[in-house]
Amino acid sequence: MWCARGRWKDPSPAALKWPRSSTCKPCALPPAAPEPRTTEMLVSIVTTVETDTEILLPRNVGRAHYAAILQRLHAVNPDLVAAIHEGDGPKPLTCSDILNGRSNRDGTRLEPGTPYYLRVTGLTPDVSQALLKALVEKPPAAIELLHHPLRVTGATADAAGHGWAGAANYESLAARQMLPGGSIPKQVTMQFASPTAFKQAGRQMPLPLPDLVFGSLVERWNRFSPLALSPEMRRFGAEMLALTRYRLQSRPVQQKNGALRIGGVGTATYRALGGDRYWLATMQMLAEFARYSGVGVQTATGMGQARRLEDN
Amino acid sequence: MWCARGRWKDPSPAALKWPRSSTCKPCALPPAAPEPRTTEMLVSIVTTVETDTEILLPRNVGRAHYAAILQRLHAVNPDLVAAIHEGDGPKPLTCSDILNGRSNRDGTRLEPGTPYYLRVTGLTPDVSQALLKALVEKPPAAIELLHHPLRVTGATADAAGHGWAGAANYESLAARQMLPGGSIPKQVTMQFASPTAFKQAGRQMPLPLPDLVFGSLVERWNRFSPLALSPEMRRFGAEMLALTRYRLQSRPVQQKNGALRIGGVGTATYRALGGDRYWLATMQMLAEFARYSGVGVQTATGMGQARRLEDN
Structure with missing residues (x-):
């Protein structure tokens, strides 16, 4: 687990209990200045x-x-x-x-x-x-x-050029949320622009339930990022994130073998019912990360195109 | 558990395994003639x-x-x-x-x-x-x-007079599905006309997931009906029913204390991935029952108004 000072920290069992954790107590030291980067990840x-x-x-x-x-x-x-x-x-x-x-x-x-x-x-x-x-x-x-x-x-690759374009790196996404100070919003709205589905207990789930969305995102983050996040984010999604607003509909996607896979498109708002800075910041940065990673199954071939929407 | 002959039958552990069960093997005896009823339940x-x-x-x-x-x-x-x-x-x-x-x-x-x-x-x-x-x-x-x-x-109370009116009794709903012979459709489409929500692990779930819908229905059926159905229908929903088509959106409902409770309205189609006659018949009759029982929380005061739609 990574903290705002850029140090690795093993999450203690206590740190995994929400709403209280010691992991994301704002660092006493000022954060290290971000390193200049020449490549975007x-x-x-x-x-x-x-x-x-x-x-x-x-x-x-x-x-x-x-x-x-x-x-x-x-x-x-x-x-x-x-x-x-x-x-x-x-x-x-x-x-x-x-x-x-x-x-x-x-x-x-x-x-x-x-x-x-x-x-x-x-x-x-x-x-x-x-x-x-x-x-x-x-x-x-x-x-x-x-x-x-x-x-x-x-x-x-310029967000100003198209609403779905962009460039970032793991550190900048993390730093934007993890730096001490300022309040972190408790809710986030996601748009699922192409059919989005998940595997759950060996079956297909075509609805973006909070644990499936943030579980998928944290696993993908941890697979590709040099900065590890607590995989307990999936459990946080299950226990602490409520779906407070949504408009969703199913869409079939034809598979290679002709069968149909069902996914969902639309928007969904997730709201944390508790949890300290660490979990809120993780939720927010994973929502930003979705623009790059996609969500759920078959993201290489068109499913799970997602991005964070600005809440109004 | 009730079988087509009108006899009570304790579900054996084997009977609860799907897709195979011995519970709903079509009875060798012809079904008893339905008793004339003067009252609708x-x-x-x-x-x-x-x-x-x-x-x-x-x-x-x-x-x-x-x-x-x-x-x-x-x-x-x-x-x-x-x-x-x-x-x-x-x-x-x-x-x-x-x-x-x-x-x-x-x-x-x-x-x-x-x-x-x-x-x-x-x-x-x-x-x-x-x-x-x-x-x-x-x-x-x-x-x-x-x-x-x-x-x-x-x-x-006449279905011909209004699409949401109707009268039935538990036996007739059961008999229509449970009688031997004929094939039982594997899917069913439900309309949720007013905000529908469920309690799940102490939290609110505003989406009509298969186990929540059919779990709510079977519990209500068993509470009020003289004919018991297997409460394992909830697990059948979780393990064997797929959501194959839906169009749903959230709607807030103001509570007595001014807080908002979120529910979902729209339509959802559930398809059994397996299961024998007993489970398919139970699914179909619970879907019919929804018109009377409602689904989920706060059905006495407006939430969870639901009915089965004819599949086209």
Whole structure:
């Protein structure tokens, strides 16, 4: 576990009891000045594409997008692609469906003259750097989805350029929340833009229950970040986070084998019923992290696209 | 546990394992002919009311409706009202908000010339008979909600008269599903018309998760019905029912103390991933039962109004 001074600290059993813990007592020492960083570990790149002719794509093209991105990364760093392929567990990148694709029963129709957006995120320095190089520094002329070439007209990792783009690193996300002083909001609202689902006791759960959302996020954070967070965040979600507002609906996602997996899209607000700074800060930074990590299952191939929304 | 022959049967541990159980093997004997019944145990009465002047009611009038119904029942059967008052656990009746009230931040505005609907259900013979007598046989001239008299223009317990009305008894609901022969659908769609919430591990859960919905229903069934169902239906919901389609949103309900309780409204489809006739039949009849029992917390005062929808 990491504290605001940048030191590692083993969580004692007492520290895991909420609402009181000794872990996140504001440090007596001032926080260390943030180190200057030249590389971003976390990127969210939004690529703008257009089509020259009207085309009909299947409703879910996340898998095709993932394949196209791996092919593109291969040209930049073949060893990296091999490592992504072979790695177990969640992948260090996510690939979206077409963000603004309008689907009906037939699929997603793309029309000439309309900009469409595809998003890719990277969760490790290697992957993020390779994605920036392959998509932003030297953007391809086209991205091919299921044999349909889509002309690339722009790419950005700048949040000012597109509401789903962004760049950050684990330290900056953590520092923003973990520094002593100031109050930490007790609630957070998440948007689930593509179907989001979880594995729970061997079954599929297509609702973003607090423990599943924050459990998924903390596991992904701990897998890819140099800064460890308490895995007890999942239990905190189960015992201390209430769903106070939501608007959600199910959406099926076609699997490779033709079967349908059900996920949920919409928004959900989570409110901590207690817990000290450590847990509130962890909740807030995991919510920010979701923009890069995605949430739940199959985030590499389009599911679980999520971000924090500003509460009004 | 009750089988199709009308005999009681203790569920053996083996019978509680799904998907295989010996409990619901179709009986070799033909089912006993249903006894003629003169009384209905379960009623859902929809009363039509109108206002002579425009009035603004609070968003939730379930508590006021409950008070008005108890007052009306008191004139018919004072001992019954005392028993309802004193009883622990879920009440043997439910009272709705205004079914077709359109609410905004200010509350629910009722206009002259528009029919509005209030619904009351009874879960025991005593309560159902008293409700029929007090509301259908001798309808009151007016129902007063928070000092606003609403003129009564009609009342029905006939499903043909209003989509939320109805009458049934435990045996007929059970017999329809439990009789041998014919296949039992594996899925069921429920509509939650008023905010629906559950207690789960001491906390509020505003989403109709399968175990919470069918656990609530089976407990209520076993409390009020002469026919016992396996309480393991809750575990069946947790382990064997998947949420395959839903459209849900949260709605706050103001409590007596001014606090807000969050519930969910919308529709949800539950699909059994396995389980034999007994569990499928139990699921289907509990879904029918929901029209009378309501689901979850505070069903006496407006929350948890639910019914089964026909799957298309």
